[in-house]
Amino acid sequence: MSPGSAIAPVTCLGCGCGCDDLTIRVSDGRIAEVAPPCPLARAWFGDGTVPTMVLRAGRPVPLEAALAEAAGLLGAARGRALVLLAPDISTQAYQAALTLADVLRATVDTATSEPAAAGLLAAQRRGRAAATLGEVRNRADVLLFWAVDPAPGYPRYLSRYALEPVGTHVPGGRAGRTVISVAIGADRGPAGADLALALAPEEEIAALSVMRAVALGNTLGELPAPLVPVAQAAARLVKARYAVVVHDAEPGAEPMRDPYRAEGLIALAQALNGPTRAALSSLRAGGNRSGAEAVLTWQTGYPMAVTYRQGFPQYVPASRGLAWAVAGGAAAVLVVGAAASLGAGLNDAAGRTPVVVVGPRASEAPFPARVAIDTGVAGIHEGGTAYRMDDVPLPLRPPLSGARSAAETLAALLAAVRSRGGQA
Amino acid sequence: MSAPDRLRITGGTVYDPANGVDGETRDVCIEGGRIVERLPAGVPTLDAKGMVVMPGGVDIHAHFASSSCNHARRLAPDEHAADPAPAPALSDGAGPPRSGTGGTVPSTFTTGYRYAGLGYTTAFDAAVAPLTARHSHSELDDTPCVDGGFFVLMGNDEYLLRQIEAGERDRARDYAAWLLRATAAYAIKIVNPGGVEAWKTGQRNVTGLDDPIGGRAVTPRAILETLADAANALRLPHPVHIHCNNLGVAGNYTTTLASMETLAGRRAHFTHLQFHCYGGGGGQPWSSAAAPVIEYVNAHPEVSSDVGQVMFGPAMTITADAPVEYLLHKSSGRRWTNIDIELETGCGIVPLTYKDKAAVSALQWAVGLELFLLSADPWRVVLSTDHPNGGSFLSYPALIQLLMDRSVRDEQLKRVNPKLLAGSALADGLAREYTLGEIAIITRAGPARLLGLAHKGHLGAGADADVTIYSRDPDLAKMFSTPRYVIKAGAVIVEEGQLRRAPAGRRLHVAPGYDDAVLRDLRRHFDRYSTVSFENYPVRDVPGEPLAIG
Numbered sequence: 026m027s028p029g030s031a032i033a034p035v036t037c038l039g040c041g042c043g044c045d046d047l048t049i050r051v052s053d054g055r056i057a058e059v060a061p062p063c064p065l066a067r068a069w070f071g072d073g074t075v076p077t078m079v080l081r082a083g084r085p086v087p088l089e090a091a092l093a094e095a096a097g098l099l100g101a102a103r104g105r106a107l108v109l110l111a112p113d114i115s116t117q118a119y120q121a122a123l124t125l126a127d128v129l130r131a132t133v134d135t136a137t138s139e140p141a142a143a144g145l146l147a148a149q150r151r152g153r154a155a156a157t158l159g160e161v162r163n164r165a166d167v168l169l170f171w172a173v174d175p176a177p178g179y180p181r182y183l184s185r186y187a188l189e190p191v192g193t194h195v196p197g198g199r200a201g202r203t204v205i206s207v208a209i210g211a212d213r214g215p216a217g218a219d220l221a222l223a224l225a226p227e228e229e230i231a232a233l234s235v236m237r238a239v240a241l242g243n244t245l246g247e248l249p250a251p252l253v254p255v256a257q258a259a260a261r262l263v264k265a266r267y268a269v270v271v272h273d274a275e276p277g278a279e280p281m282r283d284p285y286r287a288e289g290l291i292a293l294a295q296a297l298n299g300p301t302r303a304a305l306s307s308l309r310a311g312g313n314r315s316g317a318e319a320v321l322t323w324q325t326g327y328p329m330a331v332t333y334r335q336g337f338p339q340y341v342p343a344s345r346g347l348a349w350a351v352a353g354g355a356a357a358v359l360v361v362g363a364a365a366s367l368g369a370g371l372n373d374a375a376g377r378t379p380v381v382v383v384g385p386r387a388s389e390a391p392f393p394a395r396v397a398i399d400t401g402v403a404g405i406h407e408g409g410t411a412y413r414m415d416d417v418p419l420p421l422r423p424p425l426s427g428a429r430s431a432a433e434t435l436a437a438l439l440a441a442v443r444s445r446g447g448q449a
Numbered sequence: 450m451s452a453p454d455r456l457r458i459t460g461g462t463v464y465d466p467a468n469g470v471d472g473e474t475r476d477v478c479i480e481g482g483r484i485v486e487r488l489p490a491g492v493p494t495l496d497a498k499g500m501v502v503m504p505g506g507v508d509i510h511a512h513f514a515s516s517s518c519n520h521a522r523r524l525a526p527d528e529h530a531a532d533p534a535p536a537p538a539l540s541d542g543a544g545p546p547r548s549g550t551g552g553t554v555p556s557t558f559t560t561g562y563r564y565a566g567l568g569y570t571t572a573f574d575a576a577v578a579p580l581t582a583r584h585s586h587s588e589l590d591d592t593p594c595v596d597g598g599f600f601v602l603m604g605n606d607e608y609l610l611r612q613i614e615a616g617e618r619d620r621a622r623d624y625a626a627w628l629l630r631a632t633a634a635y636a637i638k639i640v641n642p643g644g645v646e647a648w649k650t651g652q653r654n655v656t657g658l659d660d661p662i663g664g665r666a667v668t669p670r671a672i673l674e675t676l677a678d679a680a681n682a683l684r685l686p687h688p689v690h691i692h693c694n695n696l697g698v699a700g701n702y703t704t705t706l707a708s709m710e711t712l713a714g715r716r717a718h719f720t721h722l723q724f725h726c727y728g729g730g731g732g733q734p735w736s737s738a739a740a741p742v743i744e745y746v747n748a749h750p751e752v753s754s755d756v757g758q759v760m761f762g763p764a765m766t767i768t769a770d771a772p773v774e775y776l777l778h779k780s781s782g783r784r785w786t787n788i789d790i791e792l793e794t795g796c797g798i799v800p801l802t803y804k805d806k807a808a809v810s811a812l813q814w815a816v817g818l819e820l821f822l823l824s825a826d827p828w829r830v831v832l833s834t835d836h837p838n839g840g841s842f843l844s845y846p847a848l849i850q851l852l853m854d855r856s857v858r859d860e861q862l863k864r865v866n867p868k869l870l871a872g873s874a875l876a877d878g879l880a881r882e883y884t885l886g887e888i889a890i891i892t893r894a895g896p897a898r899l900l901g902l903a904h905k906g907h908l909g910a911g912a913d914a915d916v917t918i919y920s921r922d923p924d925l926a927k928m929f930s931t932p933r934y935v936i937k938a939g940a941v942i943v944e945e946g947q948l949r950r951a952p953a954g955r956r957l958h959v960a961p962g963y964d965d966a967v968l969r970d971l972r973r974h975f976d977r978y979s980t981v982s983f984e985n986y987p988v989r990d991v992p993g994e995p996l997a998i999g
Contacts, residue, residue: 033981045985116587127536148907149526152778152786152798158578159791159980164649186980193978195648266651295785298775302649304789319519323588326522326529326550337533337548338556339663340526410583416516416788418583420985421526429987443545 029057032071032424038113039069040179041188041309041414042158048281055265056405063180067313073405073425078388080397082182086427088398093361095381095396095443099129102357102379104334105169106131106231107350109253110321111362112312113385113402115409115421119313119320124363127324128442132332132355134346135317136366141274144307145328146342146380154294156269156304157415159187159366159409163192164302167203167265169258172212172229173273179308187271187306194266203265205258212276218255220261222254227390235287239263240296263300270294274307309414312363333335357381361435363402364390375412381426383434401428454482456939461497464503464861467898467907471886475696477502479914486910495941500749500933504906505570505915506845509896510720510755511836513560514574514588514599514765516581517796521554521767521837524798525636528552528763534559537948546951553765553837554798554998557591559710561845562951565594565942568917568932571690571897571955572842573907574599575690575720575835576640578790579606580981582990583631583990589956592991594942596905596913598957600690601632602769604639604672605646607792608974612641613669613675620963622679624971626963629685631987631997633912633958635900637680640769641694643796648772655694658707659980669694670711671852677715683961686901693725696773700730700739709745718899721757721835722746724779724819735812737873739819747825753899755833758848760840761805767838767917771795780849791977803840811865813839815875822879827890828898841877844891846929852883853925902957912930914939953992960995 029052038047049067050058056073059066079091086094099106108126110119110133117222124158126133137145156164168187175182183189188199195201206214210224224232228369232255239387262268272290290305297303309315318328325331330346347367350358351374358374360367362384371380371392379395387397395433401407404421404430412418458477463470478488508973512518532551539546550561564572576583577599585599603609605624610619625637635742643662644655652661673691680689693708695701705725709717719725726736746752766777771787774797778785781801788796803810824830832849836842851858862875865894870876883891897906904913916936922928935943942950975983 035983036985045982120587120591123549124544127547145523149523149787150784152524152784154785154787156789157980158789159978160649160789162792162980163978164789191977236871237469267649298787301651302789304787319584320587322522324547324549324591326552326556327526333548334536335533338529338550339533342532393838403858410587416520416584417580417586417981419981420583420989422985437543 032422035422035424036404036411037066037069038311038411038421039063039065040311042179042181043411043413043417043419044181044185044315045419051424054425055283065180069151070405075385075402075428076388076399076405078397080388082101082395091396092438092441095438096445098122098357098379099359100442100445104130105191105356105360107346107355108133109360109367110135110317110344111360111366111384112314113363114313114361115403115407115411116313116316116320116418117409118361118403118431118435119317121432122437123320123324125435125442126437127333128439130316130336132334132341132346132349133321135321135329136314137318137329138275140276140287140311141309141340142329143284144274147288147291149240151288151291151295153291154298154304155415156306157417158413159305160304161185161269162190164194164267165269166195167202167205167262167268167269169205169207169262169270170214170218171207171270171272172209172214172272173308174213174215175271175308178213178273182308187269194425200207202334203261205261205324213332220258222258229283230285230289233293235259236262237293237296240293240300242300264296265301266300268297268303269306270303272308273305275310290375307414312366313411315414315416316410319412319416350378353377360384360390384439398434399429400431400434409433450514454939456494457492457494457975458497458502458916458918459494461500461502462894463908463910464886466886466890467894468887468909475816477908477916479936479939480913484910484912484914491806493789496933498699499921501885501919501921503917504893504908504912505917505935505937506568507833507895507896507900507902507906508572508842509831509900510575510833511572511842512574512576512838513572513578513836514557514585514592514597516584516710517576517767517798518554519584520788520796521765521798522556524784524786525552525554525765525800530547534854535564539951540949541618547668551839553763556587558593560593560952561593562948565935565937566948567842567845567930568935569595570915570935570937572594572896573597573635574602576602576638577632577634578769578794578796579628579632580601580790580793582634586633586988586991587992589954591738593863593951593953594937596602596955596957598635600636600638601628601634602638602640602794603628603676604689605794606973608979610662610667611648613671614665614944618675620967620970621675622682623677625676625968626683627967630960633956633988636685636688636957637676639672639676640692641696642669644694645771647770648795649789654772658704658711673708673711677717678714678941681716684997685959685961686998687899688718690718690720692720692770696724696770698730699727699735702726702728702742705742706745709749712975714751718754720755721833721839722754722758723757723813723839726816726820727820735869736871737812737819739816740874743820743823746830755830755831756817756820757833757835757839758970759803759810760834760844760848761803761810761814762840762844764801764803764840765837766799766801769794771797773797774799777801779927791980798995808868809868811867812869814865815870818851818858819879820833822881823874828895830891831895831899832891836840847928849888849929850925855880855882934997938952938985956991956993958991959998963996
């Protein structure tokens with residue numbers, strides 16, 4: 026490593042793995058090196074520089090003026106405001122944002138992707154059988170990768186959690202694990218699987234049904250040829266000591282492959298707990314998205330898509346927040362967190378609806394904002410906690426300082442709103 | 450009424466059993482958030498003439514602020530939708546008043562408000578996985594009005610099991626102390642010792658105290674002994690808090706008695722005893738075995754318990770006893786969540802409804818009441834519903850009514866399914882009716898004493914000024930569900946039955962000492978098997994100082 030001060034162990038939010046064993050070398054106030062050299066960690070930390078602008082209608086203003094403008098816009102939209110919980114901020118910042126949303130009787134939503142939302146809803150209907158990542162590491166002797174190779178999107182999932190490490194009950198590491206890979210169309214599993222299957226997309230749900238039937242011990246009739254190896258793979262899962270089914274709950278920006286996939290996988294993992302032990306490992310994106318869902322749940326009872334319009338939380342999962350804003354329902358929008366994660370999604374709304382952004386790189390939002398207040402990034406400039414994909418909370422040990430705190434800025438915005446009578 | 454620094458509560462009928470006060474008309478004086486002997490004339494007064502004055506309620510065992518609770522909340526959107534909780538109209542508070550939702554597992558702010566509205570000012574979450582302690586502290590940050598903390602799960606901990614297997618009981622004790630500190634917890638909790646680890650293996654559960662766990666030379670008995678001794682050696686304010694093996698299984702009372710006998714002579718708290726007092730099994734029908742268990746408790750002053758009463762209606766079963774939840778899922782067909790938590794414990798959740806026409810539910814209801822009514826020492830057999838497992842904490846007033854009024858109890862008994870009540874002491878007729886003084890013991894003075902909270906549960910000089918004032922009402926359930934005034938740390942937070950203030954609660958935790966030699970070995974264990982760095986594991990910045998130990 027190059028000279029400079031080293032900070033360790035640092036938690037990375039580059040993906041949902043939440044690896045907390047990083048060493049960050051800081052030199053001249055910038056991040057110079059990230060170890061181990063994970064590509065997503067490198068991209069997440071960058072050199073640590075973030076803009077520090079405070080803008081009103083695109084022009085620099087003092088913070089107090091921006092807060093006053095934002096408070097005025099949001100207060101005037103009470104009952105019709107939208108608060109979007111974007112990624113890259115701490116759990117504590119989300120707590121502050123929800124206080125604001127409650128006071129404003131706003132509608133709140135997260136950056137939870139549509140595939141992940143489908144999984145959350147399925148889990149509400151059925152429950153789920155899951156495990157923290159350490160159980161995957163310590164116990165999994167048979168792993169089924171369902172249409173996902175974690176390597177590109179979750180680079181250390183295999184090396185740190187699922188495949189290679191020695192575990193309490195898997196002393197041989199990789200040699201003690203059997204890997205089954207199921208490709209669905211172009212979505213392939215990891216290389217080097219012990220058993221690899223390939224299915225057409227239209228065969229997916231039938232395959233999941235067959236696997237569940239095997240797990241339940243049901244008698245199968247004659248199967249179509251493509252499903253015969255599926256039943257054999259299921260039989261291998263049933264013989265596992267501890268089976269783990271891995272899937273990508275957030276497969277990029279592409280449309281959801283099949284809305285029933287999540288439910289089928291949840292049902293399979295549950296059924297496997299009859300003959301053996303099993304867990305579903307749902308790969309989730311980073312930036313503390315799971316933290317946003319956790320805070321929403323403990324404060325409202327619901328993990329996403331909540332409206333305070335009637336003076337208390339109501340669940341509106343069929344009407345996601347961003348779509349509501351784009352459709353013209355919102356009178357003002359507050360984006361809390363990294364606006365870039367929303368892409369240009371607010372472009373149409375921002376033309377007719379005032380948008381306030383408080384978060385990392387707010388001044389570079391890909392849509393016009395009436396107020397933009399740059400803050401630091403959780404875990405790079407700001408402490409607190411963040412959640413891993415398995416809902417394990419981790420401390421943040423920011424290697425840099427000096428950037429504006431998102432949590433404190435939101436608290437100041439709340440004070441400004443309340444001082445203007447934004448509270449009932 | 451504002452929040453004066455000094456306040457005299459005048460003319461109330463005071464029940465303060467810790468100080469031998471049983472229904473005396475006397476003043477209660479408050480200054481600086483504490484009870485004081487006297488105040489000068491002219492201080493603000495609160496007229497409680499004709500009312501009942503007790504210390505604030507203390508909930509020794511509930512599930513309301515944990516990662517498991519949050520998983521349970523997700524499982525119950527229907528309950529939340531049916532029980533909206535608008536923000537209360539507060540005159541002041543630590544922040545703006547917050548709305549939320551109820552159901553069996555309410556959202557955090559609503560939980561705090563509802564506890565306060567019930568006259569409870571202290572509550573402990575009874576089961577927190579160490580790995581998720583950080584989460585519990587965040588939930589407690591958002592749970593106003595109650596002082597609180599949590600018990601941390603150790604009975605299936607990988608490192609602990611290794612120390613027991615190696616005969617390193619001193620190191621096990623040091624580890625327990627380190628874990629209490631690292632998580633800023635209040636007490637040691639054991640759930641189904643060894644059974645959760647067995648659940649994660651092909652063994653799936655243990656059934657006897659001497660069953661080897663996962664093929665190791667470790668048994669539930671050794672876990673009980675090791676952790677009970679650790680809690681006592683560390684002079685923790687609350688002894689080891691035990692959820693026995695075989696919860697909810699017919700015939701399990703023998704396991705419960707064996708667990709108590711194993712720890713004979715040691716301080717130990719056996720929780721939600723009702724779920725562990727069933728006869729039958731082995732081809733025999735379920736029956737009540739409350740009598741032999743409560744006889745043992747009555748005769749052994751080192752043993753304490755909370756009842757875990759079942760109340761008819763909706764419940765949410767949330768427990769680290771994951772194998773039990775799997776069986777409940779299979780038998781009920783209800784939704785089921787299971788989370789295996791690395792190196793430490795598990796979590797199972799199944800929503801449930803206790804029906805008076807269901808034979809097992811009726812038996813459970815009767816067993817709980819028998820434990821209360823056959824208890825010889827209310828200081829050691831205190832009230833809980835194992836919220837929300839046996840019913841919501843909001844059902845405490847209805848439970849108090851059942852204990853205080855035999856006619857209400859008998860009426861309900863007529864309506865329940867009698868199939869499994871043959872031989873039940875309750876069915877045979879138990880005339881006892883709890884007095885107000887005894888209610889004050891099982892809901893505040895007793896739990897506070899069992900928790901080692903010297904400043905809670907009484908109204909003597911120096912106590913925290915947590916006071917609940919009830920208007921008398923012949924309808925006891927109504928009386929206890931709507932206190933007229935609730936005072937928290939000297940501030941009147943409920944006035945005329947309405948929540949007016951919502952101060953932040955105080956965090957209750959301990960920080961026992963340990964031999965640093967454990968750290969080197971522990972770090973090796975973390976480096977090899979944990980997915981969280983050793984340095985990142987302990988929680989930081991927990992509000993408030995730990996309680997003094999000793």
